[in-house]
Amino acid sequence: MDDDLIDDDGRSLSRKSRLPGAGFFYPDSLDEEYADRRAREAIEGAEAVVVADGDADGLACVALLRERYDAALDVAPFEASLAARLDPGLDDGDDDDEDEDTEDSPVGLVTASPHSLSEALDRVAEYADAGVDVYVCDLCPDDESVVEAADAVTDRAATVRWFDHHQWDDDVASAVRAAGVDLVIGESDEECTADVALRSLADDFPDHLVDLAAVTRDHDLWIKEDPRSDDLADYAHWASAEEYVTVVGRYGPALPEPVVDYLEDRRVEKERLIEAAVDRAELHDVGPWTVGVTYGRCSQNEVAEALREDGADAAVIVKPAGSASIRGSEGFERAHEVAAQVNGGGHPRAAGCKPDVYDDMLDYAHHWTTEGQATKRVILAAFERLIEDDGTADE
Known part of the structure; x- marks a missing residue:
């Protein structure tokens, strides 16, 4: 190469x-x-x-x-x-x-x-x-x-x-x-x-x-x-x-x-990468939470803080290498529970994971060209399972 x-x-x-x-x-x-x-x-x-x-x-x-x-x-x-x-x-x-x-x-x-x-x-x-x-x-x-x-x-x-x-x-x-x-x-x-x-x-x-x-x-x-x-x-x-x-x-x-x-x-470059990731972010309503999701090489903590300021209870930053950072807030302290479902772990407000969705370089090529769509779907589904698990526990 x-x-x-x-x-x-x-x-x-x-x-x-x-x-x-x-x-x-x-x-x-x-x-x-x-x-x-x-x-x-x-x-x-x-x-x-x-x-x-x-x-x-x-x-x-x-x-x-x-x-x-x-x-x-x-x-x-x-x-x-x-x-x-x-x-x-x-x-x-x-x-x-x-x-x-x-x-x-x-x-x-x-x-x-x-x-x-x-x-x-x-x-x-x-x-x-x-x-x-x-x-x-x-x-x-x-x-x-x-x-x-x-x-x-x-x-x-x-x-x-x-x-x-x-x-x-x-x-x-x-x-x-x-x-x-x-x-x-x-x-x-x-x-x-x-x-x-x-x-x-x-x-x-x-x-x-x-x-x-x-x-x-x-x-x-x-x-x-x-x-x-x-x-x-x-x-x-x-x-x-x-x-x-x-x-x-x-x-x-x-x-x-x-x-x-x-x-x-x-x-100087760090701030530009943060801005690019924040500009790509989308907010998703998952049950009682608003989850901000974005993609890119960046400083995940600063990006998560910006998404919280935009109204997100939790932030998901998907990286080009395939891993993802999950950040919580006072309104969401279950980041480690989300990460545990997708090959990861961490703290209630800060966790990391790498979903097992990459079988070969074609999967990575798809990951880069779609800005991590498959990984985003898997992690959002993990948020949804928390709601299902809570409902089962209530029953």
Whole structure:
């Protein structure tokens, strides 16, 4: 395939909004090979290993743990990389491999999602030294299939501690604890996982990391009272995991000037993508709720907020890669129930899913050219089933 066909820099914003990023077009086998190599480099010889979600909440936990183990990386190489991104004339390397030239921390980081959690734990069990400390942060397994991998890790590790704040199935939580894991689950509408880690570790953390947990909560629970929380969310999304952990570990939520400049530069296009997604949105009445549905590459939280301002109780943002974000409000706190019906999960007001409607690339081609019509129908049907289930329960 010609690289120009998947090069974001060569697309108009309209096309970029409708198509997935270049990484989508790489085979999973290549992604798995790269993920396995990077995980092995991070895990082998580490004093502790953290398996974490790659968002601001999961990565804040990593910053706390590296502080606890006195294992933070030097921030200078990452600040130099930021300067190069703002001034292409200084860039003499490949951004995709920017972390490969940095040292590895004694607290190794493996990023994962709920769908890749078992594979990440398998890698820890295979590559970690015996007696290592293992932490899992901001990840909720979809079902009990993760227990076998958790068993293998507890057999290898000295301790396994798991911090989270999502909505857990009681049977899954019991099975994970029975495997020997110290599992702490916070209240999903009161704490983010960084809060859970902060109180569970019970160390005397510096003020800037205590502040980091508080500002992360402001974003993760969609409180939106601290303007710095948007900076953390955007930076976690655009930077590499190692860069984010190192920078916020050093500065907390008071991000340094190079980061602020970088965010301002990236937000120009971000705002245009948000506008495109909002312009495409349609409102649907489903029982007592108004559901706003749209499609495109965009920042889902800002789009959801715009749809709420237009009268939506819930927002569905379908992405070109096939997944979807579901956002609720005070009038709809069942996003996780909708997502659970279509291969996903999450919180009452924030959830994600990827409906199983893609059998081959022709289905994806249809997805892109129809702006996700099949996925939209499946998710709207899940909203309708909530009403049916409520009626059955009443009877």
